[in-house]
Amino acid sequence: MPVKTIEWVGGPDGTARLIDQTLLPTELKYLDVSDVETMWDAIKVLRIRGAPAIGIAAAFGLYLAVRNTRAGDYATFKTELDRAAQYLAGSRPTAVNLFWALKRIQDLVAAHADEPVPAVKQHILSEALRMIDEDNAVCRAIGEYGLELLASAGLPGQASGLTYRILTHCNAGGLATAQWGTALAPVYVAAERGIPVHVYADETRPLLQGARITAWELQQAGVPVTLITDNMAATVMAQGKIDAVIVGTDRVAANGDVANKIGTLGVAILAKEFNVPFYVAAPTSSIDMSLASGELIPIEERKPEEVTEGFGRRTAPPGVRVYNPAFDVTPNRYVTALITEKGVLRPPLGASLANLFKSATSG
């Protein structure tokens, strides 16, 4: 079983326990957080990261901010809550899921304006715990659908006694969510059922999430993992070592174009060349039907130092020009299927997505 990224330990007076991801992959240290300032810092310095995990951390953070309040009336309580929400929102101002989670708690509180403050506090903690359950449910569903997909693709696995050999890029694993991950959920579900699975993890330059996080969490969960540099993916595919690629996504456009960590596009093209299925684990929360296509997604450029001195030592000449896009867009034609928590979507992805959201709104 994968490690728990974040959980609540104890009752209303308990603490949020999270893995300090800044110490990975060389040290596993749990941090028990019992005040909002420590949670703010944990989000700020990336002790916790990944959209779902950040959302949960923010919800716990809000609870910690107000659980010892002396406010006796709703108005005072709500003012304190909103101030704490504003404070937490500043910890990572570009993380959309952070605002979504804060607003969810604020809306919940507003909906219980007529209840006594102690009861409202309890609602907040319950809601944060519900967010973990929901995240686990979404991830597990992606895991189930993903595993079915591997089986239906006629790949080796349980029936044949052979091993599913999966290549992944970056970290869309348990450590980006509460526990199960998105791209790695099918892997964990397979492992849970005793189906042999082996993951090839791209190290994922420049920030090495694959080396530091994906390799670590799979190792912790006892899943066989082989680390490669990004530029070795072509060779392992050419050698017939990969049955399927599964990656996560930051954002899927309405036509099925996929924005994800830089390097995903290259992997998708290689997969096509070697006839390896390219699957994207995409919780519906990552699908943005307001975007017609991936071309509309602006590509964020990050600072050159991530490339030139990412791990302490300078490895490129001073003053060298660097291009450092944070992610890339994989056109839908390279995507074999999207794995959502509501089922698998196949090409034409635009129509499949439209259909999914039509049934979601009409159902």
Place this chain on the structure above:
Amino acid sequence: MPVKTIEWVGGPDGTARLIDQTLLPTELKYLDVSDVETMWDAIKVLRIRGAPAIGIAAAFGLYLAVRNTRAGDYATFKTELDRAAQYLAGSRPTAVNLFWALKRIQDLVAAHADEPVPAVKQHILSEALRMIDEDNAVCRAIGEYGLELLASAGLPGQASGLTYRILTHCNAGGLATAQWGTALAPVYVAAERGIPVHVYADETRPLLQGARITAWELQQAGVPVTLITDNMAATVMAQGKIDAVIVGTDRVAANGDVANKIGTLGVAILAKEFNVPFYVAAPTSSIDMSLASGELIPIEERKPEEVTEGFGRRTAPPGVRVYNPAFDVTPNRYVTALITEKGVLRPPLGASLANLFKSATSG
């Protein structure tokens, strides 16, 4: 003009001057070598690297070993020379070009067995200098043919006033040869003629030759260069920023399959996908007609630490399994043309290579 990797300074009592590449990219330091032990060490610890450069260094090393000998007769002299050759051969036992260069000097000495020792010494120094001239001639010819090729491919450049935008992988630049490089020779020849050229350099994990060496030498020569991580190549091609890929090679098989630094295969596949020509600078010395195809080339695996702690600090969990092939093989179908010092070879490469070597032996 590119920097000189290695040169001879002064007369018969002079020194071999080389750039200490272990200090790049943060420090440019020339090392004046006047004894064979220092040269042995320079080859051993990679102060000098790249097949042609190592060959030249070995030849100078042999000269330094015997130039102050008291041997008065040929037999004694030859014994000393052979002992020095054996010593130098141990500096980097897998470098084929090292043995080739040592044997070339030993054969030369044997051919002058009837001459007085001082004259033979002079022959050795002259031969080492000739090796530099030959290397420069080969590289410059590749540069000329490569530049013609870029022009004939209808790419932008001199005529249009636009810039040739070249992507390269690893370092097949001046610092692997005496001065001009192979893959970078067309770039330097273009720059020399005032033709605008811009190089995108893959950093080339795990050893970062692109970041440490290619970016540095282009910067030194005043050629615009942009450093990217390997997994960004797909994005820059998708953005239409690359007119051609030019890479070097360790070995070309008789059918035109190309062994080169790990990651080359991926770049070749991306180039095909984006209709970007993929050129391989291949001096005829790198072509091995005894190998029917690239599948016969064994892929050397290197130690995991290059991947897990290549930046100084450990960046992957202890004990993680790593696959670290040193190079890959690009099948001939991805190769748009080979650029040799005798001209450009186009597909079908097997026939073109057979023809080249037929005319070479019959001519």
